[in-house]
Amino acid sequence: MKSDLDQLMQDHNLDAILITGPAQHNPPMRYFTGTIHMTGGDLIKKRSADPILFYNPMERDEAANSGFETKNLADYRFDELIKITNGNFLEATILRYQKMMTDYDLTSGNIGVYGKMDVGSAYAIFSGLKEKLPNLEIIGQLGDSLLLQAMATKDSDEVERIRAMGKVTTSVVGKVADFLTSQRSVNGVLVTSNGEPLLIGEVKRKINLWLAESGVENPEGTIFAIGHDAGVPHSSGNAEDLLSLGQTIIFDIFPAEAGGGYFYDFTRTWCLGYAPDEVMALYEDVLSVYQQIMSEIEVSSLCYQYQDRTCELFEEQGHPTIKSNPQTQEGYVHSLGHGVGLYIHEYPRFISNAKEDRLAPGSVVTIEPGLYYPEQGMGVRLEDTVWVRPDGEMEILADYPLDLVLPVK
């Protein structure tokens, strides 16, 4: 949580953190600046101090809306730095950072750097800055970074934003269900009013339209996969596929707030018209594991144990899992869930090599058991996004029926 930042900075032995880049589509900056619109800037937070936001002069008002102490980057006179360096853009940029660091008494100690930028620029700027300020240790964190650890638990404002995305998501899912059930079927496939077969590409187009209409983004695309593709967890579905009755459709939708904000993550599995026995049996296996896990998860417990438990439950039903066979392409082949926030996949993780990740109060995680049989042309996954409330209760942030069969005419 944001309120843990000072403690986390101490744990990571960081005296300061620097976040750079735009406030849009750049989770580290957006984490601090919220919904303000800023095409570029820098934010520096020293341990036990409030952040300072460095802004470009045309974005003065937006920067002020952040509520942080602000500093105009124009005060560093880039035009003069460019002259001093004979037009060398890189050297002028390094000099500007050197001045910023010097002004804020950050010429020694450890500073963590975060934010999205061109890799070459980042490497050149921070290598150059290190030469200018040899006592300042510039730390790049991969994997288990301070920010990912902070983001792993959400404050109430963040939860409400994820909840609002959940409302949009389930509303669009409802529109898709209504759209599909209002079509006719001819010879076992859905057809549109003009008698042409309905294709998955058209369904996806409508999903994007309804998401846009709700003012949200769909940066990672949508999985709407039928039959064999539903049996392959990473297939997003073939635009040319027909909507055949009696086949599993995996509909996994994960839109985000406009500008690259908070995600929601949601999956239902549908069968149009009817479900053949083997599909119904597969669905019931997944549903029972979903319900069992939902009843068992407890605040503050270790996540990986629920992955183990899910494997155990599926194995009891007779399915192969990645626990019994790490290479299996059939049965249960992925992890139980993941944290959701400004990234679609964040902490905590439900995997055996993240043994310390817990369902801490404030976590927002997906629970998404699934079974896949690509050779038999079927797959089932059920997924909700769950808030681990401060009072220890588990709360699904957007309710939607779990039903398998969508009736058609």
Next chain:
Amino acid sequence: MKSDLDQLMQDHNLDAILITGPAQHNPPMRYFTGTIHMTGGDLIKKRSADPILFYNPMERDEAANSGFETKNLADYRFDELIKITNGNFLEATILRYQKMMTDYDLTSGNIGVYGKMDVGSAYAIFSGLKEKLPNLEIIGQLGDSLLLQAMATKDSDEVERIRAMGKVTTSVVGKVADFLTSQRSVNGVLVTSNGEPLLIGEVKRKINLWLAESGVENPEGTIFAIGHDAGVPHSSGNAEDLLSLGQTIIFDIFPAEAGGGYFYDFTRTWCLGYAPDEVMALYEDVLSVYQQIMSEIEVSSLCYQYQDRTCELFEEQGHPTIKSNPQTQEGYVHSLGHGVGLYIHEYPRFISNAKEDRLAPGSVVTIEPGLYYPEQGMGVRLEDTVWVRPDGEMEILADYPLDLVLPVK
């Protein structure tokens, strides 16, 4: 142009270039991989050799669609590297790059690195790689980079993609015009069918909807600004503003291909119902300069001279310009145009400190003169995207009328 890459690599003294990151919303990677969908990977191109694309195993088919020689990143056994480094994700990543470089005989020489990544990760990975391979010079280019120079001219495939975006853009502009002219006006403002005033926020919502319907993205937003806001070039327009008759509306729209591809950039200025004399006069000044510049621009000529020429023409009309007064907030306050491609602003530039930028054959640039008088509540800008054809002709990539007045009921 892509075909200039080997020559440019020689000019920049680079033996190889490395592009990293996803193929979506990452122009350096997309420049090479086109429309394939890849969540992450690396591309290495040695001088005078074809690129090699390193892919993640689940994206084998997408990688193959790039047409490049491909290499499975799984062959580098990250799982084993993680064990060797006792779970250190950063060290394992550095070791993998070291192996890749060694395999492809890139342990010495100069390699330029590009692509979007977390700044800390980039700094940590490439600093670490440099320690492992001390004879390999890792170059980060800011400003006038090899890739921006290559991208400054487009091949015919790129031009056709920008042209297709122009078609979508002008089609949506037409829908907006039809929508506005189909509303009634009451007491000098447009009202919707239920008698409520129409607000700019609603117009923008429709723009986003029509863009989404066309399957494109609008990552940078749209400028739809009326009155005083039209007089401020960087104002995107206030969602709560009414659509008053007789006021200038600057409508600047710059959508991109889905997944972060090629942009189009287009502006018209509209007056609903009628244009007051001072607005008509301002419009005619901008129109005449637009037409004059369009008639004067020549293939291979220097861009900055047209910025000077535009200032001269506006000054002859009696307007202040940034040439006569660099601090002016009135009159002509920005540059004449810019290159358009995978970035909304790229090379060539029409500014006095880019004296070498030319209208080389294959350039795609905007021409967008404008006049702004925020205190008088008006602004006018006209913008088209122009292809400098290999035969030396200038071609506007999407035609649309330049008319000022939109009639209303």
